[in-house]
Amino acid sequence: AKQSGRNRLAEFVPEMTAATQRRAALERELRRAIGAGQLAVHYQPQFDCASEALVGVEALLRWRHPEHGPISPAEFIPIAEESGLIVQLGAWVLQRACAEVAGWERAGGPALTLAVNMSARQLREPGFIEDVMRALAGSGLPPGRLELELTESLLMEDVEGAVAFMQAVRATGVRLAIDDFGTGYSSLAYLQTFPINQLKVDRSFVQLLPERGETIIHAVLALARGFGLTVVAEGVEEPAQLEWLRRAGCDVVQGYLLGKPMAPEDFAERFLTVRTP
Numbered sequence: 308a309k310q311s312g313r314n315r316l317a318e319f320v321p322e323m324t325a326a327t328q329r330r331a332a333l334e335r336e337l338r339r340a341i342g343a344g345q346l347a348v349h350y351q352p353q354f355d356c357a358s359e360a361l362v363g364v365e366a367l368l369r370w371r372h373p374e375h376g377p378i379s380p381a382e383f384i385p386i387a388e389e390s391g392l393i394v395q396l397g398a399w400v401l402q403r404a405c406a407e408v409a410g411w412e413r414a415g416g417p418a419l420t421l422a423v424n425m426s427a428r429q430l431r432e433p434g435f436i437e438d439v440m441r442a443l444a445g446s447g448l449p450p451g452r453l454e455l456e457l458t459e460s461l462l463m464e465d466v467e468g469a470v471a472f473m474q475a476v477r478a479t480g481v482r483l484a485i486d487d488f489g490t491g492y493s494s495l496a497y498l499q500t501f502p503i504n505q506l507k508v509d510r511s512f513v514q515l516l517p518e519r520g521e522t523i524i525h526a527v528l529a530l531a532r533g534f535g536l537t538v539v540a541e542g543v544e545e546p547a548q549l550e551w552l553r554r555a556g557c558d559v560v561q562g563y564l565l566g567k568p569m570a571p572e573d574f575a576e577r578f579l580t581v582r583t584p
């Protein structure tokens with residue numbers, strides 16, 4: 308046993324080193340990526356479930372690495388969080404997305420809600436709310452059209468701090484949503500406490516529809532109604548899932564069936580009638 312244990316360790320160490328090296332390299336390169344124009348915000352459309360009207364977008368950060376090509380946010384966001392770079396990246400996403408969404412409206416497009424993902428590290432940064440207000444003021448996007456997406460785990464790290472922070476955000480008119488709802492702990496207890504506007508039902512439940520998952524989503528919809536919250540179902544891929552959600556009275560839907568995340572120019576071309584000067 309000792310022998311095989313040593314063999315396993317010997318095999319494991321070089322791999323770990325390669326992963327650690329890639330991580331360190333990506334962190335270095337990510338630091339330069341903003342200035343080098345390698346980052347972009349892509350937009351995934353969100354639709355009113357009943358009327359099928361386009362009502363909003365979720366901003367999703369994209370990084371095109373000069374050698375490795377597109378790198379998944381699932382890989383680089385954790386690196387950005389651990390290194391603290393997320394503060395700078397997050398501010399860039401917020402500023403860029405507010406400007407792009409406000410620009411579409413000025414060009415004659417519909418008034419859309421903009422949802423932006425937040426990391427814990429960003430919220431703890433002093434001056435965060437001022438940054439948000441600056442992005443809004445600079446772009447002309449009204450506060451009520453910006454929605455910050457927070458995860459359950461982020462909120463549970465420090466409940467009292469989170470409540471105070473959320474109240475300060477809500478006082479500005481900016482909206483709050485719980486992302487990946489149902490995948491964390493204490494989902495029910497905090498609905499009493501946290502001043503939120505919306506729940507996003509996690510894709511893992513939506514993808515069970517229509518054969519399974521009904522009980523959970525019915526419960527989420529009833530809960531949301533009780534607390535006066537709206538519900539977004541994410542990860543809708545099948546027409547049968549959309550149909551089920553419509554009948555169940557879900558408010559908003561998002562997913563590959565209705566539209567993948569798109570570069571701003573592709574989004575504008577597909578969804579907006581943009582007046583050219």
Ligand code: C2E
Pocket residue numbers: 351366367368379380381384397400424425426486487510541542543544561562563564568
């Ligand atoms: P998320 O916030 O849960 O975002 C939804 C993810 O699901 C996105 O992946 C989106 O492309 C994908 N998706 C949307 N519809 C479907 C569908 O119908 N089927 C499937 N299979 N997937 C779908 P993406 O863009 O790779 O982002 C992954 C995660 O990275 C996000 O998960 C979010 O947690 C994080 N992230 C992305 N952009 C940012 C950002 O600007 N800031 C922060 N803090 N995190 C971000």
Ligand code: CA
Pocket residue numbers: 365424456486
């Ligand atoms: Ca999200």
Ligand code: CA
Pocket residue numbers: 486487507509510541
């Ligand atoms: Ca999500």
Ligand code: CA
Pocket residue numbers: 486487
């Ligand atoms: Ca997620």
